[in-house]
Amino acid sequence: MTAQPSPTLTPLDRLWLTEAVRLREEHAGLLDDDEANRRTRAEGGEAQQLIEHRALWLARRDGLVEALQHWRQGARLAALALVLFALFSGAGLAWAALGDGSRPVNVFWALGSLLGLNLLMLLGWLLGLIFAGDSGGALGRLWLWLSEKLARDARAVQLAPALLTVLQQRRLGRWLLGLGVHGLWSLAMFSALLTLLALLATRRYGFVWETTILGESAFVGLTQALGALPALLGFSVPDIEQIRASGILATDLDGARQNWAGWLVGVVLIYGLLPRLLLALFCQWRWRRGRAALRLDLQLPAYRLLLERLQPASERLGIQDAAPAQLHAAQSGVGLQGGEGAVLVGIELEPNLNWPPPLPDGIADAGVVDDREQRRRLLEQLTLTPAQRLLIACDPRRSPDRGTLALIGELSRCAAATQVWLLPAPAGETLDANRLQDWQQALDSLGLAHSGNAPLAWLESGHE
Known part of the structure; x- marks a missing residue:
C-alpha cells in the first residue's frame, strides 16, 4: 500500500494541530499514545518540539491533518462567498445612492447611503477592539462559522477553537479577523467607487441638497470641510455659489454637476476606501509580526504533565547517581543489538x-x-x-x-x-x-x- 505524501505544515499549522490535540484530550480523555510517545522520545529535542512531535504524530494517525486541509478549503470557500457578497453589496450601495438619473441626487443622502453603514461598522470594530479584546466583528465570526460548516468534516470540530486559543496567546485574533473585516470592506468600497464612476460616466445626474430645519450656511461649511482632503488630491469641490445654487431644485448647471460628482467620488475614496485599506494593511503587519513570535504555552497543566512522560528523568532532574560498574543483562525475548538490516x-x-x-x-x-x-x-x-x-x-x-x-x-x-x-x-x-x-x-x-x-x-x- 503506497503512503500518501504528508502535506507541508507551517509553524502555525504545527501549533494549531498541537492545540487541537490538547483540546480533544481535554474533552475525551488521553488518546492511545504509546507509539507516539516512543517515537517522540526517539526524536528528542526541546520541550516544545517534543510536544509538537507527539501531537503531529497523533494528528496524522487520527486524520486531523486531513481535517485541517478540509477546514482550509471551507475557509477559502467562505472567504470567496464573502468577497462576492462584498463586491455586490458595494455596487448596490452606489446604485441606491445615485438611482437611475430620473430625479436629482440629494448629495448628503447619497453620501449617507455610501458611507453611513461603513462608518457605523468601523466604529463598532473599534469599540470591540477596545472593550472585547480579540473581536473580529460580525463578519469575522461569520467567516469562522461558514468555514466550519463548509469543511463538512466531523474531525474539524476542535480546529476553530484551537486556532482561537493559539491566537489568544499574543492577542492575534483581533488582527487576523480584523484583516478579513477591513479587507472585505475595502472590496465593498472599491466596488462602490467603480460603480459610482461608471454611473457618473454614463448617465446625467443633477445634485441638490434639501432641508427643513437647517440653514444654508450649515451645508456650505460641511461640504467644504468634507472636500478639503479630497481637494489636496486634485478632486473638484463646488464653490460657495454652486453649493448655494444647488439648494434650488430647478438649478441645472453643467459645472456644478461635474464639481459635485468629483466631490462625491473624492469623499468616498478618502473617507470610505482609504481608512479601510490602511487598517487592513496595519492588521496584516501586526498579524505577520505576531505570528512569527507564537509559541506553545508550556505552563498549561496538560503540557507540564505531558513533558513528564516525554522527557526522561535524567533530562528533567539531572543524573543523580554514578553509573554502575556493570549494566544489567538484557532479558530474553528481544535480542537486537542495533543497526540490523x-x-x-x-x-x-x-x-x-x-x-x-x-x-x-x-x-x-x-x-x-x-x-x-x-x-x-x-x-x-x-x-x-x-x-x-x-x-x-x-x-x-x-x-x-x-x-x-x-x-x-x-x-x-x-x-x-x-x-x-x-x-x-x-x-x-x-x-x-x-x-x-x-x-x-x-x-x-x-x-x-x-x-x-x-x-x-x-x-x-x-x-x-
Missing part, C-alpha cells in the same frame, strides 16, 4: 515450538514477544534503529485480535519493508480455514504482505 521476530508463539528456525548470517533474531514489557523494549529499539527488512512470525491458530494487529502495525512502521509469516500447523494438525482467512483479510487491511511459506530468502537478500 534484517530482523525476525515472533509474536505470542507456543513455548513448545522449535524457535527460532536456522537463520543465515546477517539476520538478527529478536526472539518472541509475549508480554507488554518485551513489546515496549522491542519497539523502542526498532524506533531508534529501524530495520531494513522485518519478518513477523504469527501463529494463525490464534485469532487475529486487535492488540496483536496493532502491534504488527507498529512494528511495520519501524522497518523499511515488512512481511508477515503465517506459520504452518505442526505435524498432525490442520489450520482452521476460516481463521486463516481472517488473518489474511486483517493483514490485507493493514497493507502488509503475508505468506504461509518461510520467506527467509526475502529476509536475507530482499528477494523472494
